[in-house]
Amino acid sequence: MAKRILLVDDSASVRTVAGIALRGAGYEVVEASNGQEGLSQLNGERIHLIISDVNMPVLDGIGFLKEVKKHPNYKFTPVIMLTTEAGEDKKQEGRAAGAKAWITKPFQPAVMLDAVSKLVMA
Amino acid sequence: MLAVVSMELSDPNVVNILEATGSFEAGNAALQPANVDGVCSLLPIWSRQVETSRRQTEDAIVALTERFSQIVQRIDAALNTSGTGSQRTDAQAEAQRSRKDLALVVDALKAIQLSRNELVGQIRTLSNYTAELHKMAAEVDLIGFRTNILSLNAAIEAAHAGESGKGFAVVATEVRALSNAARDTGKQITKKVGLINDALAQIGRTNEEVAARDDQAVQASDERIRAVIGRFESSTAAMAAAAQQSHRESTAIKAEICESLVQLQFQDRVGQILAQVVGSMNELTDKAANSTADEAAQLAKEHADQMMSSYTTEEQKLNHQGIETTEVEQSAVTFF
Numbered sequence: 001m002a003k004r005i006l007l008v009d010d011s012a013s014v015r016t017v018a019g020i021a022l023r024g025a026g027y028e029v030v031e032a033s034n035g036q037e038g039l040s041q042l043n044g045e046r047i048h049l050i051i052s053d054v055n056m057p058v059l060d061g062i063g064f065l066k067e068v069k070k071h072p073n074y075k076f077t078p079v080i081m082l083t084t085e086a087g088e089d090k091k092q093e094g095r096a097a098g099a100k101a102w103i104t105k106p107f108q109p110a111v112m113l114d115a116v117s118k119l120v121m122a
Numbered sequence: 123m124l125a126v127v128s129m130e131l132s133d134p135n136v137v138n139i140l141e142a143t144g145s146f147e148a149g150n151a152a153l154q155p156a157n158v159d160g161v162c163s164l165l166p167i168w169s170r171q172v173e174t175s176r177r178q179t180e181d182a183i184v185a186l187t188e189r190f191s192q193i194v195q196r197i198d199a200a201l202n203t204s205g206t207g208s209q210r211t212d213a214q215a216e217a218q219r220s221r222k223d224l225a226l227v228v229d230a231l232k233a234i235q236l237s238r239n240e241l242v243g244q245i246r247t248l249s250n251y252t253a254e255l256h257k258m259a260a261e262v263d264l265i266g267f268r269t270n271i272l273s274l275n276a277a278i279e280a281a282h283a284g285e286s287g288k289g290f291a292v293v294a295t296e297v298r299a300l301s302n303a304a305r306d307t308g309k310q311i312t313k314k315v316g317l318i319n320d321a322l323a324q325i326g327r328t329n330e331e332v333a334a335r336d337d338q339a340v341q342a343s344d345e346r347i348r349a350v351i352g353r354f355e356s357s358t359a360a361m362a363a364a365a366q367q368s369h370r371e372s373t374a375i376k377a378e379i380c381e382s383l384v385q386l387q388f389q390d391r392v393g394q395i396l397a398q399v400v401g402s403m404n405e406l407t408d409k410a411a412n413s414t415a416d417e418a419a420q421l422a423k424e425h426a427d428q429m430m431s432s433y434t435t436e437e438q439k440l441n442h443q444g445i446e447t448t449e450v451e452q453s454a455v456t457f458f
Contacts, residue, residue, distance in 0.1 A: 085434050
């Protein structure tokens, strides 16, 4: 059965690029345009990995990540942050909140897929 | 509208506030109180212009991305339909199977030919026997001839014996009749053996003619089968080559489009930069509206600091500091 990935980003173009790559690699992709929408997706079918932007309206990526780690079913689910933020402070903030990897945009789909394959839960 | 903005940017009042917020090189940063209100009245206009540009760019890029995405999906569908090199292998395997099956048919025809040739060989062996029969019939005739001569001599001797030889003369006559019958039988055998020999010879000749025709037919069938299989293989190979070429081209086009999609990520980055600019302008407008002219310099410095902390990209920070931005690094990954 295909692994399901939650893709959270307010940029439709980024969701499209990442979505094509992930679906092409055989993953199922669930999309959300901000952290709040992302949290509501956690109540559906099981998510095996989460990819999230940092700077988003309504609920940003770090806030979303903190909420994910409080969720009883998703506290151990790997989260990859996919963001234009390249500063070390922000990265450490993401690490402290529980992120497993930090990819800066613009990104090559192959790089993202490599990180996903290393982290996706069995 | 561009002309208006250009004139406004060249306004000395604008220059003053841009210098104060760090957008121009440091120095001569004192704001003239009288100018602050005028400049601040321009900020909402710039903000709206930038926001409109950002939104239009975003809409266009999102639409473009969606179009590209649909093209990629259609190419994927076409690639899945056209298949890959395995179809070529299937066609080649089918051609090889057909070649083997048809070769079996030719082999079967050749086997029939061999069987018939063996039969003819056996018939030829019979011809040898008929030669022996012919010789034996001749010997029977010779024996009859000699017996006839013997009976004649016996009849002569019986006549010389007179009355006492009459009985022997009857025996000699019967022996002569038997010898004549033997000679007739010998001649009949010779005649019949000759007929059989002729028939066998005719069978041999007919078989040779038929065998020659069969050889030609089998050879022609073999050549036709090879030609048909050859044409089939050529056409399937050509079709497979064309399909593979099409597959390669489609894959290359898809890769190009995917790479273009990657490049379109600039919208996300540019959008964030412009959104920050708009937000910052709006904040400055609000702050300026609630501050006095004396507070303007401090306000500008505080706002510049706040701007610095709100940047999300490296080039924003470099631009703020007046440092030339370099090419954006792609796909830096950090695992925690």
